[in-house]
Amino acid sequence: MRRPPLAVVFVAVLIIALGETAGAVMSQLRPQLDTYARARIAANAQVHGLAGSAEYDSEVIARTVYVTEAGLSFFHTHAQGLGPVVLFASTLAATAVRRRRARTVLYVLLSVGGLFPAGYLVYSLAALELGRESGVELAERYVLTPLGGAAIVGLLLLAALIAAGRGRRPAA
Known part of the structure; x- marks a missing residue:
């Protein structure tokens, strides 16, 4: 069995480690994260549409804090899941895909x-800095969709290459 390039292994292990760290941070520092989020919202009151009405503003703040915490939670969850998938898929590519160029394309895509999970950090921070709707839209359009698309295309290409290779007879 061959191994994938160290850069691919590094990305997989790094994303797993960051995801685990995010989980620890969320569980141990939730009050500090909440305080930080509320401070950033107050500092960017205009982009959040705060009106100065305690009743209205508290609802806007609560929704934005929720989106921020959700982004961190999504980061934690997706990093724990996608890191091992990248490690497994790249190892499978190293072992099962014969053509070097195809393997290189797979390594880059994977x-x-x-x-992809790092896009949820952008999601959380952009929601605080640009407003909930604008921040989420930015993260989804320019970070999450391209990175997620690369992962999906890489996995589909790997499956197609393996399926195509199974139909061939080994050289005698």
């Missing part, structure tokens, strides 16, 4: 796609 490495870039492996960064």
Whole structure:
């Protein structure tokens, strides 16, 4: 069995480690995260549409804090799941895909796609800095969709290459 390039392994292990760290941070520092989020919302009151009405503003703040916490939670969950998938898929590519160029394309797609969970950090921070709707839209359009697409295309290409290779008879 061959191994994938160290850069791919590094991306997979890094994303797993960051995801685990995010889980620990969320469980141990929840009050500090809440305080930080509320401070950033107050500092960017105009982009959040705060009106100065305690009743209205508290609802806007609560929704934005929720989106921020959800992004961190999604990061934690997706990193724990996608890191091992990238590690397994790249090892499978190293072992089962014969053509070097095809393996290289797979490694690039899987490495870039492996960064998908980091898009949820952008999601959380952009919601605080740009407003909930604008921040989520930015993260989804420019980070989550391209990175997730790379992961999906890489996995589908790997499956197609393996399926195509199974139909061939070994050289005698």
